[in-house]
Amino acid sequence: MQQNGWIDLQVNGRFGIAFDSPSLTVNDVISLTRRIVEQGTIGYLPTIITAAFPDVAMRNAKIISEARKIDSICHEAILGIHCEGPFISPEPGYVGAHKADKTLPCDIALIDELQNQCGNLVKLITIAAEASGAEKFTEQASSKGITVSIGHSKEWHPKILDNLANKGAKALTHVGNGIPSLLPRHDNIMWSALSQDRLSVMFIPDGFHLPEHVLKVFLAAVPVEKLIAVSDCAFPGGLPPGQYEMNGVKSFLEEDGFLRSSVGTLNGSSCCLAQAVDVLKRIGASDAVCKAIAYENPLKLIGLKP
Ligand SMILES: [Zn+2]
Numbered sequence: 207m208q209q210n211g212w213i214d215l216q217v218n219g220r221f222g223i224a225f226d227s228p229s230l231t232v233n234d235v236i237s238l239t240r241r242i243v244e245q246g247t248i249g250y251l252p253t254i255i256t257a258a259f260p261d262v263a264m265r266n267a268k269i270i271s272e273a274r275k276i277d278s279i280c281h282e283a284i285l286g287i288h289c290e291g292p293f294i295s296p297e298p299g300y301v302g303a304h305k306a307d308k309t310l311p312c313d314i315a316l317i318d319e320l321q322n323q324c325g326n327l328v329k330l331i332t333i334a335a336e337a338s339g340a341e342k343f344t345e346q347a348s349s350k351g352i353t354v355s356i357g358h359s360k361e362w363h364p365k366i367l368d369n370l371a372n373k374g375a376k377a378l379t380h381v382g383n384g385i386p387s388l389l390p391r392h393d394n395i396m397w398s399a400l401s402q403d404r405l406s407v408m409f410i411p412d413g414f415h416l417p418e419h420v421l422k423v424f425l426a427a428v429p430v431e432k433l434i435a436v437s438d439c440a441f442p443g444g445l446p447p448g449q450y451e452m453n454g455v456k457s458f459l460e461e462d463g464f465l466r467s468s469v470g471t472l473n474g475s476s477c478c479l480a481q482a483v484d485v486l487k488r489i490g491a492s493d494a495v496c497k498a499i500a501y502e503n504p505l506k507l508i509g510l511k512p
Contacts, residue, residue, distance in 0.1 A: 209497060209512070211248030212479040213504040215330060215408065215434065216288055216380070218253045219441035220478070226258035227441075230266050235273035239280045241444070246480035247437075249285045249505070251330055256291030256304040257453055260316060263289070267324035274327075286329030286508060289317070290379065293333040293343065294358035299386025300334070302358055303453065303473040312343035317352070328352055329508040332379040335361035341373050348374025353508055355408065358384040362395035367402055377406040377507055380438055381424075383415050383472060400427045406507055408434045411482045412475040414464045418489050425491060433499040434507060435482050440465060440474030 219225050223238045235252070242250060252270050254263045267287055273280040293313070296306035310316070312333060321328055330353045333340055337359075344354045356370060357379025367378075381399045389396070399407055400423070407428050411421050415438070424433065437443075442450040442459045450457050456468040465476045475482075483496050491499075502512040 209501050211243070211246045212435075212483060212500045213285070214242075214247045214250040214437050214439075214479040214500075215504045215507065216253050216290065216410075216436035216438045217242065217247070217250045218255065218290075218439060218474050219443070220439050221444040222441055224441040225252040225266055225270070226255050226262060228262045228265070230269055232269055232273045232276070235270055235284075236277045236280055239273070239277070239283050242478070243279060243283050245444075245478040247283070247478055249283055250479075251286050251288040251508070252284060253288040253290050253438075256294060256308045259292040259308060259310065260319075264320060264323045267320050267327060271324040271327050284327075285505075285510065287324060287327045288330040288332070289320070289328055290332045291358065293331075293337040293340070294384075295334040295336065295360045297360050300358055300360045300384060302384040303455070303467065303471050304358060305453065309337075311338035312340055314343055314346045317347065321350075326351075330355060332357040334359035335366050335370055340370065344370055344373040344375050348376075351509065353377065355379045356405070357408075359395070362398045364398050364402055367398060367405060371404040375405060377408055377434065379408050380415070380436065381407050381409050382420060383410060383438075400424070403429070403432070406432045406434050406503065408436050410438045410475055411435050411485050412437070412463070412477045413485045415472055415475060418485070421486065422489050425486075425489070425495070430495055430498050431503065434503045435479065435486065435500045436504075437477050437479045437482055438474045439477060443474075443476040443478065445476075 223234045292310045296309040354375045355377035
């Protein structure tokens with residue numbers, strides 16, 4: 207794949223269409239994918255989150271695979287599916303905007319069933335390190351060619367991350383988010399994530415999930431080959447500023463692109479990956495660095511050649 211755009215491993219939706227919607231259609235996936243590509247994201251993973259499991263996840267994974275079968279742009283641009291959950295922490299802060307009562311212990315049979323629905327499109331799955339059965343699940347999923355990433359995780363200790371890396375885990379999901387806003391000063395996942403050298407660090411450089419001074423630390427602390435930018439875009443992205451209901455929670459998209467919920471959580475971003483790359487350039491990332499972290503590294507993480 208020639209680089210004439212960006213690769214985004216976490217897209218929950220955009221332009222009013224959400225991949226966890228129970229009313230998602232094949233035409234939705236086709237029209238949304240075309241608009242995502244027009245905005246410079248040439249490859250991406252539609253992301254299905256905890257709340258959709260199990261029924262809507264099965265339904266929508268099949269719809270996404272059908273869109274790929276009948277539309278050449280979807281076939282090229284949809285590189286797989288990212289399951290963000292449901293095997294994550296239910297604890298406040300760590301659960302983020304996911305629904306705590308929909309989290310589950312790790313269950314490879316559930317993912318096998320999902321893969322049957324969508325023709326093995328699941329390429330990436332985010333689990334909590336402490337989810338019941340995480341070690342075995344990491345081994346099983348990795349052996350089936352699914353990349354396991356640790357996120358929405360209450361456990362963070364370097365030894366635990368190292369252990370999961372030994373089992374096949376490859377990354378950490380949106381480091382710096384999906385965690386409580388107040389943490390112990392040294393014993394916390396930020397230092398653990400930024401100091402370890404085995405797992406790739408996915409992060410959301412939209413300027414809101416991580417402010418620019420924190421993004422500078424990420425660029426300085428993490429080897430460039432380990433950094434992966436994602437948009438984590440949610441369905442209000444690309445829509446006019448205003449009020450939107452997201453998973454039953456009132457949310458506001460501000461004029462400047464800040465998407466926030468009425469309960470103080472972040473529900474994903476409103477940016478496309480090209481806009482996130484602009485933020486990285488603004489804080490000094492070179493073209494080569496941006497190419498690595500928003501094109502080459504995401505492809506490599508899911509086993510594709512840049
Ligand atoms: Zn998340």
